Amino acid sequence: MPGIEPLRRLQWMTATVRDVIDETQRVRSLVLDVPDWPGHRAGQHVDVRLTAEDGYQAQRSYSIASAPAAAQLTLTVERIGEGEVSPYLAGEARAGDRFELRGPIGGYFVWTPDLGGPLFLVAGGSGVVPLMAMLRQRAAALSTVPATLLYSSRGFDDIIYRAELDKLAGQGGGLTVVHTLTRERPAGWSGFTRRIDRAMLQGAGFALAARPRIFVCGPTPLVEAAAVALRDIGHEPHWIKTERFGPTGS
């Protein structure tokens, strides 16, 4: 088949933690040095493998948060109480620590500037991570594709990347960020205060005729409700890409 190139074999690589950034109380970003990182596209993920002294291995997948052009690979991880991997990555990991990862993985939930837009991103909690990689790439590429992020968080202090999103949206580059806070709101909050629903998707999103590329990532209930509502509104199923993750976050 002309034009279809086999991929490089997927190898486990050693990542060294260069820096740790506290994003919220439960979420941290790990800035990693990965020698020979082959590059990635926004929306892709990596598999992380931790090996205990007794040889026991645990493996999980985490979205890449950094733009492809960034000098380091960044993962953003939410600490899940009972998880085997996230308590380490989002809690104990320190600069200089090493662990194994492989990637980049995935060609389905991916946006590149040549895919165009408008870009309608819908996130719940740490589901914002792969979408942030898309927004970072859009900014790095000086793309003028109109973009909207509709982002549901539990409370104001749970908004991951809040300052960076404010900055990106304030640059006049065609990015709109719409927050909804489902549990706790600061005094004077004038934004949405309910779960993402059809009316919100219709109000925040783009007209059908604009044929937006839509990416939805979050806990399963949010993703399924949003995907159904987007189809009901009339968006083409082909342009609605979804990615669910494990715990419901409740």
Add this chain to the structure above:
Amino acid sequence: MSMDRHSDGALDGNAAGGRLRELFALDVTAAEIVCDGCGAIAEVGAVRSYGGAMGAVLRCAHCDTVVLRITHTPAGLWLDMRGARRLFVAAPVS
């Protein structure tokens, strides 16, 4: 995405991408898979995926047929695709 879970909850086929790359030389999460149970066509990344320490089970989102099962055992790697009629990988747009 932060797929650190203990639940049996379904994820997307995308989550099985690493497992599938152990076998396929192409990225198949963007490929179309046709369910042998009901004929539904879906991108592999979009079907339901149930993962565990040993592998992944992908099920049709429409009729729940197991369309792909990839399993690691100490003996080796097993692929069972009897629930899929075919897999289609599109040539890249250029």
